Amino acid sequence: MIDVEDWAEIRRMHRVEGLSARAVARQLGISRNTVLRALASDRPPRYRRASKGSAVDAVEPAVRELLKQTPTMPVTVIAERIGWERGMTILRERVRELRPAYLPVDPVSRTVYEPGELAQCDLWFPPVDIPLGYGQTGRPPVLVIVSGYSRMITARMLPSRQTGDLIDGHWRLLTGWQAVPKTLVWDNEPGIGKGRLTSEFAAFAGLLAIRVHLCRPRDPAGPGQRSQCHRRALPRPGGPRRGHPVCRWGQHSAVLAHHTTGLQAAADRPGQPRVPAAGWVSAFLRSYLKFTSGVVESDVPKANASEIGLPSQTFRRIRLTSPFGRTVISVTNGHLPYPYGHETTGYKVANLATTLSKAKAAGATVLSGPHLSGGRHSAIVTFPGGYVAEIHDDNSG
Incomplete structure (x- = not known):
């Protein structure tokens, strides 16, 4: 009986890596029939037999001590030091599992990922x-x-x-x-x-x-892609967004939209949900600027809301720059017409018309625009697969 992790790994190797059942069985050291049963089942196994242990368990403390002193010590030397007289295969497998915990992290390694990896x-x-x-x-x-x-x-x-x-x-x-x-x-x-x-x-x-x-505990190489402010929150199906910051981060620029649900009862101000209180926005902005080491370039309290799909209204627009790039913060009540608020990234290009022409030739669809607002020409585009982005060609970012 395989456990849940083995069941998940079998399905991953077969579906993602495209390995045959025979190849999966060979790599995992299990029978082909076990692999076929795991692939045929759409539910994980519900129980597992208790492990009988391994002959290596008795000498594992000694192996750990040797690896602590010399992380790169060869398995043959470890076997000699601990007086190992059994087969080398099970010892090699255990050392392979234990060694990474004692190897120092390479401070200058370069990490490269493939699409979808x-x-x-x-x-x-x-x-x-x-x-x-x-x-x-x-x-x-x-x-x-x-x-x-x-x-x-x-x-x-x-x-x-x-x-x-x-x-x-x-x-x-x-x-x-x-x-x-x-x-x-x-x-x-x-x-x-x-x-x-x-x-x-x-x-x-x-x-x-x-x-x-x-990731291993206290591994400095673990949180490589995370950032404590570049967050995007998706709208709840059939309803407004929850009250929290939203970031759309891109190669050239970022657009951050600060939304909230209606904070007043309908009887208080029917049909007019309030925007976030000024103190709430200021606290969030201070936190964002502190983390990014950013500088505010402009803060327009009543910008033309046509750039977010509300031509007859105004909103607060804050533009800042930081080592992460340029950012636009839009303070709204969160009730934006589609596709505004759904874009994942903002891109600055040299010529918007040329870019849109190439994008449409590649299968993209222009959802909104192009139009002039806030001193820039912009449009919102969806690419094959549902990726939505804002594209603009002004000189302010």
């Missing part, structure tokens, strides 16, 4: 209390997923950091991508697993045929 996940918590409705405030977790190749960022606010809510958040965000990366990277979140995946999340990974990598 990896996405890094983490939870972010707002720096200030957020109105949750009915007089309640709090700081709910925001699940953030970052693509290792494109740096595309997507996020969603969750009710809690429990496993069930984390699985639901992954499902909704990956559904928005309309694609599943080969590997998800997590940094020891209890709801995901510490050292090994929780049974529920392992089953979820098996259903998607993906691998989940759990």
Whole structure:
């Protein structure tokens, strides 16, 4: 009987890597019939037999001590030092598992990812209390997923950091991508697993045929793609956005939209949800500028809202620059017409008309614009696969 992790790995190797059942069985050292049963089942195994242990267990403390002194010590030398008289295969496998924990992290290594190879996940918590409705405030977790190749960022606010809510958040965000990366990277979140995946999340990974990598504790190379402010929150189906910051980060520029749900009862101001209070915005802006080392370039309290799809209204627009690039912060009540607020990234180009022509030739669709607003020509475009981006060609970024 295989366990949940083996079941998930079998499905990943077969579906993602395209290996045959025979190849999977050979790599994992299990029978082909076991692989076929795992592929035929759409549910993870419900129990596993207790491990009988290994002959290496008795000498593992001595192996760890030798690796602690000399992380690169060859297996043959380790076998001689501990007086190993059994087969070398099981000793090599155990040393292979233990050695990475004692090897120093390479401070100058360069990491390169292929498209669809990896996405890094983490939870972010707002720096200030957020109105949750009915007089309640709090700081709910925001699940953030970052693509290792494109740096595309997507996020969603969750009710809690429990496993069930984390699985639901992954499902909704990956559904928005309309694609599943080969590997998800997590940094020891209890709801995901510490050292090994929780049974529920392992089953979820098996259903998607993906691998989940759990970073070692205190590994400085682990959180490579994360950023504590570049977060995007997706709208709730059939309803307004929850109150939290939203970032659309791109290669050339960023657009950050600060939204909230209606904070007043309908009887108070019917049909006119309030924008975030000035103190709330100021607190968030201070936190964002502190993290990014950014500088405010302009702050227009009543900018023309036609650039966010509301031509007869105004909104507060803040533009800043930082080592991360240029950022636009839009303070609104969150009730924006489609496709505004759905764009993932903002791009600055030399010529908007030329760019749109090339994009449409490649299968993209212009959802809005081009139009002139805020001193720039801009348009919102959706690319094959559902990727939505804002493109502009002004000189201000």
